[in-house]
Amino acid sequence: MTAAERAGDVLVLGGAGVDTIVRVPELPLPYADSYMIDSGIRTRAGQTGDFVALGLAALGLRTHHLDFLGDDPEGDLVRALHAGHGITLTALPQPAGTKRAVNLVGPDGRRLSLYDTTRGHPGDRFPEATLRALAAASRHVHVTITQPGAHALPVLRETGVPLSTDLHDWDGENPYHEAFAHAADVVFLSAAALADPERTMRRIAERGRARTVVATAGAEGAYLLADGALTRIPAARPPAPVVDSNGAGDAFAAAFLYGRLAGEPPERCARYGAIAGAHACTVPADRADAIGRNELLRRAAAPSH
Template structure:
């Protein structure tokens, strides 16, 4: 079957306001002077994955709800600038937004504006079906509209991936995504026993690959019943921000997967891209390119 798109990214479009703070947690004070400035830019998890895939040469299409507001225009402008196809479904409540407090060590605290979405938000089934059927792969963000799209996606038979982010292994909201995807990414940050959670995903769901990222400790890869550790890759420059590192990892892993690379090679690509992302300030969107990714991965082989 011919396809127009390598990866369809569902959901996760929005705008972040970035505030660099002197420390996290931030002690109470009447006011703080932010010398680095407070900046608002387009880019949430779906945007970062879509831009990361496109930077690696994959034909990428992004589908989500966007408001007719200044934040929505920032998202549209970012996709135009980066050459990523975007289908925007009208969102009367407005475009999703968040405030990210970023500490000196690159850690972040995100404040999400939940007023910009409603439980009855939906992506049109016909649009989801048409775009999925013309794609090799679909990456699904863990938003309410995407949860409702899972049955339609299954009917298409197109392989799925998702990122559960900092799931604790128990929150029932994440389970439909965890059990529906063929490839599952998640952070180990909130897991007391990452291996147990990873194996449970495989036992009860469709996943053939599960990857738990652990920041500077690398990542854990579960495939064919075997759990292996993937070392972290040294960042090519000083670490300034961890925002988007997990999205970069997922995009590069999918790049390798769709190119036919074995899982451990895919995880190496993810580690390289994640390390690169940590050197990019939150105020920018600069994904690693294909040539640089392959060059850094080759360096890791020696």
């Protein structure tokens, strides 16, 4: 069986890598010559594409992940993560090495990420034949905003497969994000850097293809723009103490897409997303864990969560 024949429900493009987690006493971190990190400094696989793929697989969706990986210990961590969770991975060789980041995590779960931008080349491209075959064998494609994904967008649009993307903390102005925002059918982003989330969301819908735009707002819930109507989605109650917000947006996107592929209306999809995001905030940064389908549906059926 070829990789394309195994693609299944969702193809995730890009965003594979490794994070080094450092728990710090506060953010921003005041200057000092040194800090003693009693909780340990840990490196684990899991960047945005990994976490979306993990969330989708935990919800029972057949998931395929395509990205560049180095022949290095970090790449081995990524490969092991996918193998351990039953996620099919097509790893293209990356001589510059596997993507890496350092995440400083504060006591309240907020994080500051430092990304190593040397782990790639401007000319990196997903092979067109591979891209077309995997997309054609999938019900949906989720495109991370890493650089090869931008060049994949025209090919993906030609396939006719529905697309989603996550713009993360876009400020609504950076032109790099616009190609992703205007090509996708479903757009996720964070409201953190937006002075007027509704205005940005409506501009995405007016200028692009998206009929659904979601702006997550942490403890304040999320904004959902679906077919021109704006709805506020309340935050879900975390099932345990909040320890780390890393991966919460990816969990939201995965659960939203699960609902969409199951034929649920947008508000129900957003409720799934809020529940999954709240769950992710209770998972320590050095673990890769996602809410399962039975637990998601149980919490969604409860009168409060």
